Amino acid sequence: MGAVAAKLEKKQFQHGDVIMEVRNLTKYFPVRLSFIQSLRTDDPPVLKAVDDVSFDVYKGEVLGIVGESGCGKTTLARTILRLTDATSGAVALEDVDIMKLNPLEMKNLRRKMQVIFQDPYESMNPRMDVQTIISEPLRIQGLARTVHEARDVVSSVLADVEMIPPEEYMSRYPHELSGGQRQRVAVARALALDPDFIVADEPVSMLDVSIRGEVLNLMLNLSREKGVTFVYITHDLATARHICDRIAVMYLGKIVEMGTAEEVIRNPLHPYTTALIGAVFVPDPTHRGISEVLKGEIPSPVNPPSGCHLHPRCPYTMDICREAEPEFLLYEGTHQAACHRAKKARG
Amino acid sequence: MALLEVRDLKMYYRTLRGHVRAVDSVSFDIERGKALGIAGESGCGKSSMAAAVLRLLPANGEYHGGTIVMDGEDVLHMPEEKFRQNVRWSKMSMVFQGAMNALNPVHRVGEQIVEAILQHEEIPREKAVERAEGLLDLVGINPKRFGEYPHEFSGGMKQRAVIAMSLACHPSLIIADEPTTALDVMVQAQILKAMAELRAELALSMMLITHDLSVIAQTCDSIAVMYAGKIVEYGSVYDVYGNPVHPYAMGLVESFPNIHAERSAVRSLPGFPPNLLAPPPGCRFHPRCPLADEECMTEEPVLREVAKPGHMAACHKAEIVQQGVGIWER
Numbered sequence: 269m270g271a272v273a274a275k276l277e278k279k280q281f282q283h284g285d286v287i288m289e290v291r292n293l294t295k296y297f298p299v300r301l302s303f304i305q306s307l308r309t310d311d312p313p314v315l316k317a318v319d320d321v322s323f324d325v326y327k328g329e330v331l332g333i334v335g336e337s338g339c340g341k342t343t344l345a346r347t348i349l350r351l352t353d354a355t356s357g358a359v360a361l362e363d364v365d366i367m368k369l370n371p372l373e374m375k376n377l378r379r380k381m382q383v384i385f386q387d388p389y390e391s392m393n394p395r396m397d398v399q400t401i402i403s404e405p406l407r408i409q410g411l412a413r414t415v416h417e418a419r420d421v422v423s424s425v426l427a428d429v430e431m432i433p434p435e436e437y438m439s440r441y442p443h444e445l446s447g448g449q450r451q452r453v454a455v456a457r458a459l460a461l462d463p464d465f466i467v468a469d470e471p472v473s474m475l476d477v478s479i480r481g482e483v484l485n486l487m488l489n490l491s492r493e494k495g496v497t498f499v500y501i502t503h504d505l506a507t508a509r510h511i512c513d514r515i516a517v518m519y520l521g522k523i524v525e526m527g528t529a530e531e532v533i534r535n536p537l538h539p540y541t542t543a544l545i546g547a548v549f550v551p552d553p554t555h556r557g558i559s560e561v562l563k564g565e566i567p568s569p570v571n572p573p574s575g576c577h578l579h580p581r582c583p584y585t586m587d588i589c590r591e592a593e594p595e596f597l598l599y600e601g602t603h604q605a606a607c608h609r610a611k612k613a614r615g
Numbered sequence: 616m617a618l619l620e621v622r623d624l625k626m627y628y629r630t631l632r633g634h635v636r637a638v639d640s641v642s643f644d645i646e647r648g649k650a651l652g653i654a655g656e657s658g659c660g661k662s663s664m665a666a667a668v669l670r671l672l673p674a675n676g677e678y679h680g681g682t683i684v685m686d687g688e689d690v691l692h693m694p695e696e697k698f699r700q701n702v703r704w705s706k707m708s709m710v711f712q713g714a715m716n717a718l719n720p721v722h723r724v725g726e727q728i729v730e731a732i733l734q735h736e737e738i739p740r741e742k743a744v745e746r747a748e749g750l751l752d753l754v755g756i757n758p759k760r761f762g763e764y765p766h767e768f769s770g771g772m773k774q775r776a777v778i779a780m781s782l783a784c785h786p787s788l789i790i791a792d793e794p795t796t797a798l799d800v801m802v803q804a805q806i807l808k809a810m811a812e813l814r815a816e817l818a819l820s821m822m823l824i825t826h827d828l829s830v831i832a833q834t835c836d837s838i839a840v841m842y843a844g845k846i847v848e849y850g851s852v853y854d855v856y857g858n859p860v861h862p863y864a865m866g867l868v869e870s871f872p873n874i875h876a877e878r879s880a881v882r883s884l885p886g887f888p889p890n891l892l893a894p895p896p897g898c899r900f901h902p903r904c905p906l907a908d909e910e911c912m913t914e915e916p917v918l919r920e921v922a923k924p925g926h927m928a929a930c931h932k933a934e935i936v937q938q939g940v941g942i943w944e945r
Binding site: 337478511548549 | 657800804826827829832833856870873874878880884885887
């Protein structure tokens with residue numbers, strides 16, 4: 269356990285270690301209207317999936333982005349990878365603004381940034397064997413012309429994801445692998461190009477709990493041993509607390525709180541984070557009690573509430589919450605939050 | 616006498632390649648007003664067991680023995696018509712997995728509850744409507760929304776409506792199969808809180824089937840851990856979570872991250888569950904078990920009492936596990 273404990277030691281990050289800067293990023297989706305409706309309105313409604321989000325990602329960290337479904341976390345992931353174009357704002361990977369690159373430059377940059385998708389059953393071609401799946405990015409990027417040329421790389425990344433001996437797995441097809449093994453192949457595929465930056469979008473939510481640990485610990489090991497940066501998108505605050513260095517909490521397209529995992533979980537500043545932590549069930553019958561849960565469900569992002577988006581559900585709503593949008597302020601350490609009540613408490 | 620007594624229940628699926636032993640010699644009790652949680656990985660047979668208890672088998676499902684006794688009456692061998700009239704829904708009802716699909720999209724939500732009542736009781740329609748409105752109110756839905764269609768409800772409200780429907784005929788047992796799996800954490804907490812309050816109010820028994828051990832820890836009195844069609848550990852939640860004696864149960868409990876605990880690596884159980892067409896000989900868990908030896912590979916362990924009265928496990932090595940040795944440390 270000594271080695272694992274050492275890996276869990278919190279990393280200290282210097283400001284110079286930023287690998288990705290996200291500034292005022294917005295992604296709006298148009299809402300479909302009927303022809304008559306479109307004639308009647310001058311200002312067509314939009315769905316604000318990501319609404320003015322700014323943050324930094326540090327080199328070698330595991331950053332968790334946590335929120336309920338519909339909060340915009342997957343859209344955020346797709347936008348920072350430029351799998352979809354942003355409405356406005358900037359995303360810089362190692363000081364290169366990826367929003368301004370042409371398709372060829374973007375293709376070259378994709379070597380540095382990779383993605384792991386949620387569903388290991390859907391994200392792999394069932395007619396390709398493991399070897400072909402993993403070497404595909406190498407062929408697309410022109411680093412290997414045939415599957416055989418890529419063999420050494422495939423073998424080494426399979427070893428990296430602890431599928432040993434690699435030869436045994438190379439010629440298997442996805443249906444011959446268990447869910448956990450498939451997701452490890454997905455990680456191996458992301459590693460094949462030796463990227464610096466990997467976005468993992470709910471990588472374990474489709475897996476049985478008993479094997480989630482495999483994939484999560486693998487991500488943690490890779491970040492510590494190879495210095496790969498991970499952005500871990502999840503709805504599960506409990507796993508985020510255990511593998512992330514920092515956590516950002518999203519609600520209705522905005523980051524409402526951000527800080528180290530300890531800061532956010534031990535001392536949440538935003539009532540939404542508090543409620544999210546309270547809603548996580550503890551696997552221990554001697555600690556019973558489902559604490560205060562917010563009423564209702566997440567409102568539609570097409571017409572979000574005024575002021576602070578949480579105010580209709582928040583137990584501490586003040587007049588100002590209905591009127592003004594709270595600023596995203598820095599509190600102690602690296603702990604940031606957007607809440608009028610937290611600001612008032614600080615004075 | 617317990618409300619529900621299941622003994623040696625066997626339910627296999629007939630396939631071209633032989634029998635899939637989804638439920639293989641399973642025994643358990645549910646006491647009046649108590650909740651039993653059934654836990655296990657996907658494919659371990661927990662949903663098949665729910666179907667078997669309710670006699671809702673798919674076309675290729677077959678009983679291969681066992682008894683199900685409810686309120687002293689053998690409900691497995693009674694004629695289907697009698698079971699449908701007197702037992703299913705009126706004595707035991709079910710909350711299905713995925714409320715989105717359990718409601719009929721072209722019927723009003725309230726009418727679907729009324730239909731469930733009128734199927735089982737001969738009462739005037741007005742009385743049934745009145746009761747349906749009361750049920751909606753009970754689960755926290757404004758009765759004014761009686762006439763709305765399922766698409767006008769949010770996911771959490773649909774699940775509440777399905778729960779209201781399961782309560783329609785005042786059952787004494789509710790079988791809930793992954794009632795909150797498709798829902799967000801916040802909504803899950805709301806629903807489970809509402810269910811706990813309802814159970815206390817109506818003195819309901821519950822069989823809760825889920826892969827999520829933390830849900831069982833928070834809502835159930837006892838737990839049965841299933842592996843490959845069999846119950847491998849059974850007992851009160853305090854005993855099983857506090858001192859698991861089967862290596863599988865122990866690994867499963869440890870692989871659940873606790874948000875309030877110190878930061879630690881997330882544990883996992885290496886390997887995957889066996890194919891139920893041809894389960895391994897001896898203990899079905901032996902290929903994944905760090906303690907397995909000759910005996911485990913040949914001799915099938917029986918469910919026996921270990922440590923405390925009522926705390927059962929099917930493992931040859933239960934005494935070793937019981938000492939709390941970190942058998943999953945790597």
